[in-house]
Amino acid sequence: MSNTQTRKADHLRICLEEDVQFRRNSSGFERYRFQHCCLPDLDYDEIDLSTSCLGKSLGAPLLISSMTGGTAQAKQINQRLAVAAQTYGLAMGVGSQRIAIEKPEVADTFAVRSLAPDILLFANLGAVQLNYTYGLAECQRAVDLLEADALILHLNPLQECIQPQGDRNFRGLLTKITDLCGKLPVPVLAKEVGNGISVQMAKQLVEAGVSAIDVAGAGGTSWAKVESERTTDARQRQLGHTFADWGLPTTECLVAIRSLYPDLPLIASGGLRNGLDAAKAIALGADLVGFALPFLRAASESPAAVDDLIQLLYAELTTALFCTGNATPAALRAAAVLQKLA
Numbered sequence: 374m375s376n377t378q379t380r381k382a383d384h385l386r387i388c389l390e391e392d393v394q395f396r397r398n399s400s401g402f403e404r405y406r407f408q409h410c411c412l413p414d415l416d417y418d419e420i421d422l423s424t425s426c427l428g429k430s431l432g433a434p435l436l437i438s439s440m441t442g443g444t445a446q447a448k449q450i451n452q453r454l455a456v457a458a459q460t461y462g463l464a465m466g467v468g469s470q471r472i473a474i475e476k477p478e479v480a481d482t483f484a485v486r487s488l489a490p491d492i493l494l495f496a497n498l499g500a501v502q503l504n505y506t507y508g509l510a511e512c513q514r515a516v517d518l519l520e521a522d523a524l525i526l527h528l529n530p531l532q533e534c535i536q537p538q539g540d541r542n543f544r545g546l547l548t549k550i551t552d553l554c555g556k557l558p559v560p561v562l563a564k565e566v567g568n569g570i571s572v573q574m575a576k577q578l579v580e581a582g583v584s585a586i587d588v589a590g591a592g593g594t595s596w597a598k599v600e601s602e603r604t605t606d607a608r609q610r611q612l613g614h615t616f617a618d619w620g621l622p623t624t625e626c627l628v629a630i631r632s633l634y635p636d637l638p639l640i641a642s643g644g645l646r647n648g649l650d651a652a653k654a655i656a657l658g659a660d661l662v663g664f665a666l667p668f669l670r671a672a673s674e675s676p677a678a679v680d681d682l683i684q685l686l687y688a689e690l691t692t693a694l695f696c697t698g699n700a701t702p703a704a705l706r707a708a709a710v711l712q713k714l715a
């Protein structure tokens with residue numbers, strides 16, 4: 374295995390076996406409560422979770438967040454997730470495709486389009502790679518390899534700080550993102566990896582031309598923790614511990630960005646752990662809600678576990694709609710039924 378493949382394999386092992394989640398900084402969903410409706414004027418069976426995003430129809434406003442690729446285990450996980458995404462009409466991202474660009478023989482570990490011909494599918498690269506020889510050609514290759522509908526550029530400065538020999542030259546990236554957004558024929562999205570996007574940064578990214586933002590806020594998987602588990606360097610390990618709970622909670626990013634941009638396609642992820650969190654995120658303005666770690670753990674177990682997880686998310690989301698008296702995610706978003714607790 375190459376160094377990058379070993380890193381990808383380590384990430385999967387650590388995320389599956391270790392405690393990698395934030396402890397003292399939460400996504401913030403527990404600070405909100407729905408107003409219960411004791412007499413919904415609805416038939417539960419008529420509740421319709423379907424929606425659309427970036428021109429594609431979805432069975433529900435759910436996204437399997439960008440995670441993996443590059444190894445045999447990653448291939449199996451991507452394939453299981455893609456089959457489920459196609460069955461239920463969910464959106465899906467794959468992990469950073471840098472390894473597939475550098476080692477074309479592993480491209481098939483990402484290439485799930487044949488299993489999921491109809492889904493909203495996202496390619497993925499680290500934005501920082503634009504400072505390390507990558508340009509339009511590599512971004513286009515990532516999109517083509519996947520037959521993706523759009524490209525996600527992930528922003529991960531903290532992770533690069535903890536990772537030994539991380540790529541830490543982030544200077545001038547906004548100009549390169551602007552250039553890419555103007556030239557790539559598919560939409561470009563910006564996403565963090567679990568430390569959140571502030572409203573100020575969202576403004577700069579929107580002005581650069583990104584078509585959508587995934588806040589990927591704090592409260593779920595902590596990449597400072599994952600990288601600190603992985604390193605054998607004592608100083609890097611301590612650095613990771615110090616920053617384990619660093620970042621902007623998902624709910625704070627979501628509320629702030631939605632209030633500035635009422636119509637921007639906005640994805641909420643980072644620490645969502647059930648369909649009630651998803652319903653709260655929608656009520657706070659999310660068009661899609663993303664889950665990473667829960668899908669990773671289910672997919673590493675079995676296709677049936679992925680199916681069970683999606684059915685539970687559907688049941689939780691539908692129950693939240695029913696018990697707030699809303700027949701669709703759009704109605705939930707428009708209704709003022711979520712209170713922030715004092």
Ligand SMILES: Cc1cc2nc3c(=O)[nH]c(=O)nc-3n(C[C@H](O)[C@H](O)[C@H](O)COP(=O)(O)O)c2cc1C
Pocket residue numbers: 384385388438439440441467468469497525526527564565566567589592593594642643644645663664665666667669
């Ligand atoms: C094993 C694993 C690998 C990941 N790799 C990537 C990646 O390559 N690109 C990316 O944008 N995000 C990546 N992420 C971050 C997730 O997409 C997500 O933003 C983050 O884990 C927070 O969501 P969660 O709390 O539901 O896990 C990865 C997450 C996990 C668990």
